[in-house]
Amino acid sequence: MSLLRNLGSGLRSLFRKEQVNRELDEELGEYLELAAAEKMKQGMNRQDALRAVRLEGGSLDGTKEIVRSGGWESVVDTLWRDLLFAVRMLRKSPGFMLVAMLTLALGIGGNTAVFSVMNTVLLRYLPLPNPQQLVFLRLPNGPPDGVGTTGDDDKSFSYPVFEALRKEHAVFSDLMAYMPLAVDKVAVRIGEDPEEAEGDMVSGNFFSGLGVSFTRGRGFALEDETAHASVVVLSYSYWTIRFGRSPSAIGQTIYVKGVPFTVIGVTAQGFYGLEPASSTDFWIPLQNRPELNAWDEEPSQNTLYGSPKWWCIQLIGRFVPGVTQSQALEKLDPVFQSAALVGLGTPDPKAKKSILAFSSTQGIQGMRDDYQKPIQILLAMVGLVLAIACANVSTLLVGRNATRAREFSVRIALGAGRSRLLRQMLTESFLLVAGGTALGWMFAISGSRALAAWSGVEIPFVLDSRVLLSTLAISISCAIVFGLAPLRSAVSVPVGVTLKTSNATAYRDQRSSWSGKVVVASQMALCLILLVGSGLLVRSLRNYQTLPLGLRVDGLLVFGTDPLLSAQRRGKGAFLSKSACPLACSSRR
Amino acid sequence: MPDKSSDVVQGTLDMLVLKTLALEPMHGYGISVRIEQMSRGVFHPNAGSLFLAIQRLQRDGLIDGEWKPTENNRRARYYVLTKKGRQRLSSETREWGRQAAAIARILEAS
Numbered sequence: 001m002s003l004l005r006n007l008g009s010g011l012r013s014l015f016r017k018e019q020v021n022r023e024l025d026e027e028l029g030e031y032l033e034l035a036a037a038e039k040m041k042q043g044m045n046r047q048d049a050l051r052a053v054r055l056e057g058g059s060l061d062g063t064k065e066i067v068r069s070g071g072w073e074s075v076v077d078t079l080w081r082d083l084l085f086a087v088r089m090l091r092k093s094p095g096f097m098l099v100a101m102l103t104l105a106l107g108i109g110g111n112t113a114v115f116s117v118m119n120t121v122l123l124r125y126l127p128l129p130n131p132q133q134l135v136f137l138r139l140p141n142g143p144p145d146g147v148g149t150t151g152d153d154d155k156s157f158s159y160p161v162f163e164a165l166r167k168e169h170a171v172f173s174d175l176m177a178y179m180p181l182a183v184d185k186v187a188v189r190i191g192e193d194p195e196e197a198e199g200d201m202v203s204g205n206f207f208s209g210l211g212v213s214f215t216r217g218r219g220f221a222l223e224d225e226t227a228h229a230s231v232v233v234l235s236y237s238y239w240t241i242r243f244g245r246s247p248s249a250i251g252q253t254i255y256v257k258g259v260p261f262t263v264i265g266v267t268a269q270g271f272y273g274l275e276p277a278s279s280t281d282f283w284i285p286l287q288n289r290p291e292l293n294a295w296d297e298e299p300s301q302n303t304l305y306g307s308p309k310w311w312c313i314q315l316i317g318r319f320v321p322g323v324t325q326s327q328a329l330e331k332l333d334p335v336f337q338s339a340a341l342v343g344l345g346t347p348d349p350k351a352k353k354s355i356l357a358f359s360s361t362q363g364i365q366g367m368r369d370d371y372q373k374p375i376q377i378l379l380a381m382v383g384l385v386l387a388i389a390c391a392n393v394s395t396l397l398v399g400r401n402a403t404r405a406r407e408f409s410v411r412i413a414l415g416a417g418r419s420r421l422l423r424q425m426l427t428e429s430f431l432l433v434a435g436g437t438a439l440g441w442m443f444a445i446s447g448s449r450a451l452a453a454w455s456g457v458e459i460p461f462v463l464d465s466r467v468l469l470s471t472l473a474i475s476i477s478c479a480i481v482f483g484l485a486p487l488r489s490a491v492s493v494p495v496g497v498t499l500k501t502s503n504a505t506a507y508r509d510q511r512s513s514w515s516g517k518v519v520v521a522s523q524m525a526l527c528l529i530l531l532v533g534s535g536l537l538v539r540s541l542r543n544y545q546t547l548p549l550g551l552r553v554d555g556l557l558v559f560g561t562d563p564l565l566s567a568q569r570r571g572k573g574a575f576l577s578k579s580a581c582p583l584a585c586s587s588r589r
Numbered sequence: 590m591p592d593k594s595s596d597v598v599q600g601t602l603d604m605l606v607l608k609t610l611a612l613e614p615m616h617g618y619g620i621s622v623r624i625e626q627m628s629r630g631v632f633h634p635n636a637g638s639l640f641l642a643i644q645r646l647q648r649d650g651l652i653d654g655e656w657k658p659t660e661n662n663r664r665a666r667y668y669v670l671t672k673k674g675r676q677r678l679s680s681e682t683r684e685w686g687r688q689a690a691a692i693a694r695i696l697e698a699s
Contacts, residue, residue: 005648005649005650006648006649009647009648010648023666024640026664027617027640027665027666028617028636028640030616030617030618030659030663030664030665030666031616031617031618031621031636031640033663034616034618034619034659034665035618035621037661038622056635062637063635063636063637063640066637066638066640066641067637067640067641067644070641070644070645071644071648
């Protein structure tokens, strides 16, 4: 109630300033009159009386200022005026403004871009509820000898292992299986249009266990897995690209390698599946048809669905809350060891033993180990760039304020408080930083897009709230640093000295030039570090380029083919014999 | 009359203004004069802090202002205590009594 009243009254003084001021004038004027009338009764003449009242209670304008500054709206008002003034001051020197903002934008933009890459690759959890409970299952030693493998030896399990482990409800509230239909994409037909898409076969609890939510329709149930049902779930982005987000997509038929599947659901936006660094387009329940074998593998005795020797299933588990990784391993290892030997006969006691392990679902699996170091080094380097940018801008500001010393002195002489000047400078630097941050944000968006395109990661490098917060923290600390850097030189200057000296012989304080020297020195040091670092980097890149390979490279052509893309093995053979042989023959000529 | 007027004890000006207005509606100058009279010249609130207090009390809904003609045919804003203001005055008076007695006891302890 009183808060509303306070707000209302404040807003009234902000927006109907004229009237509020007039009323205050009238009220204070009346006060003055009455006080003067009192004095006149004691025998003073009117002028003396008015003067006496002013002497006692201070000037009318001073009083008005006191009353006006009492409400919260005066803070808003001065802030607004500071802001307008800062804009005016900055517009007076557009070159300075441009250089400072661009410098900041480069520093902040670079940091944001690299941080968002780091966030995606190293830190980000899967966009699912309680992602900390999720772990990938791993086989650091690979599967037992004598089984069919996929090449992803350290993360592929057999069907009996999956069945045995998923029953361990004391450890996993859910254990989900998934495996790709092909190394890259599989042949898909919708209506008459053939195309390629990335698809995974998954267990019935895949979506419910992960906690994936759905934009349209539903996910799979356990019956879909046991019946190997012909149903398919689309990803949000595939739904967008292929069906234009049409609700009528549900119920349509998609042919995967010629086998019809009915669309029953579309996952929520932002879920890209579990394949590292690429986005899955659709999911189907685990299939036992030979033509839909996992990894597009030619079905054989060792590589067919259900065969205990076909180690092709990737596993992700959701821990029961409170279970630690070591507890889980203790419970699961015996189960795993016995299930791993199903169908393999008596094991050779000398053979290597498979061991179970867990891997965090943070970041992008596989990329984390490879890129952790480079990204951290990159982050340190762009951090240095930002530090240099800060130092640059603050020296710019110090220089600018040194030439403005006269202006400051005039304003202090006219009665501006030092705190007011300080606030003014802080406002100016906040404005600079805000402009720089906005520009930097744009740099960051295009920069992280470029990085994503360059690295081939299909999962977008989202600039999420953590990135936003870190950028904000950087820019706010910048603003404070810049606001305070020129402070001493500006405020500590004695007014009289500056006013007396002419513009040409600007006042130089011993201490302020000392702090300037520190800034310049540290800036030089940082620049030197960066220069040496990037010099070494360029040097090693050049070495890579010019390193002798130990063979004659003139006229040598390196090329690659991707035969795995064609749907059938026989097709691969045909592809190789058709395209590679003529090349080999022609090169001999 | 003492030759020196003191500042009002910090934080008590609001209470004094409320007390003054509890007797009768009054304009700013009237409040100032009344406080001076009632304190027998010890307190002489200056216009700045007085009007600041008035603005504060008005925003808290403890007093209401209204323009009315004065005796010499001009107009001034007269302030009235609201119901809420009356309640606040009685609670603050009680609290003040308690604290003043406590402080007195401490100072008189030997």
